[in-house]
Ligand SMILES: Nc1ncnc2c1ncn2[C@@H]1O[C@H](COP(=O)(O)OP(=O)(O)O)[C@@H](O)[C@H]1O
């Protein structure tokens with residue numbers, strides 16, 4: 001299915017990510033995670049390579065999950081130390097589902113990352129999405145690697161300021177990670193502003209319509225996949241809210 | 244005194260296959276060393292090796308007499324300050340004043356002596372009027388000076404500046420040169436990456452040339 005039409009992959013990604021946003025029942029989340037991983041493999045996403053490249057974001061994601069585990073206080077107590085409840089069932093569950101959500105979104109991202117961006121833009125335009133929007137969206141996606149680089153450099157700079165990450169207490173660590181976002185966001189905004197100016201200077205958006213040369217075509221297998229995905233989506237919604 | 248020394252260092256980027264080799268190079272306190280070479284010749288790579296951001300595949304680097312591979316970035320940072328090509332990546336706090344005290348606050352140190360020192364440094368490097376300014380509204384030259392001030396707050400003795408003159412107008416360049424003069428006068432060491440003729444003629448200093456990853460001392 002590697003060569004499936006970009007529209008099929010988009011539909012699959014939409015199904016997975018909307019599930020990730022709306023589901024909160026444990027077994028459903030687990031099922032969706034499996035469905036996403038299966039889809040990612042089927043569409044030939046480079047999960048291992050991408051994981052390696054995003055390794056340095058892992059601590060941040062773990063923090064997000066850990067915060068939920070520690071600070072959600074409702075639900076049956078799981079671990080009690082000296083009369084104080086450390087972990088609750090709800091907390092652990094929230095942490096786990098936060099992690100699964102990230103896996104699902106990661107899978108969708110991984111599949112779309114493998115697809116040629118021009119093909120995706122073309123198929124969006126074929127679906128009558130305004131082309132200005134399509135191109136802006138993909139210009140935004142180009143910024144993601146930049147995020148990584150800026151984040152890594154900010155982290156290095158922070159350590160060179162004499163901050164030993166292992167010695168910083170927990171509470172301060174949260175502040176540290178939010179401080180790291182300051183230079184990353186500042187740079188992204190500055191670059192976005194430049195890019196917008198440059199695109200306009202080249203006449204981008206001057207005309208309401210835009211023609212495309214290469215048109216994507218859906219074959220029988222693609223239509224079948226769309227049918228299956230729509231069915232799965234409709235049934236999932238039907239049974240999720242019924243149970 | 245030798246601040247940073249490289250011995251037969253070899254480094255290679257796995258992704259691009261670029262190789263940097265440096266036979267022997269010593270950088271001393273109280274001296275200015277210019278690092279020059281065409282774009283892509285490895286100047287930034289060399290400077291990142293000098294302060295432990297990159298670790299060599301072969302050879303040895305010593306920083307203030309200690310082996311770099313035994314030091315954490317935090318420990319190196321208390322001796323060596325590194326100014327990135329893009330200084331906005333090393334500023335974290337909303338305002339200039341908060342930036343000066345950022346690390347002390349994170350580490351939970353006594354704010355009183357730090358405040359006095361910050362006042363002093365800002366006044367000395369003509370940033371005192373900008374105390375309440377947002378960091379990202381500063382010009383590039385001002386951001387550089389602020390970044391260098393924060394390194395002085397941390398006690399750095401040796402400074403590595405990556406293309407500090409790029410994109411600065413004449414008045415900001417003059418400010419930068421004054422700052423460099425002051426650091427040298429105080430006995431600090433400087434390694435400056437630059438193409439600028441102005442620098443080479445202003446200070447009759449040692450030049451380290453790079454060509455295609457080869458350090459030609
Ligand atoms: N992170 C990296 N991964 C792979 N190759 C890199 C990386 N950074 C720089 N290079 C390559 O190493 C070479 C030297 O880069 P650099 O040290 O930045 O040169 P300079 O600062 O002299 O312009 C360039 O050819 C560049 O493409």
Ligand SMILES: [Mg+2]
Nearest residue numbers: 286287288328
């Ligand atoms: Mg460079």
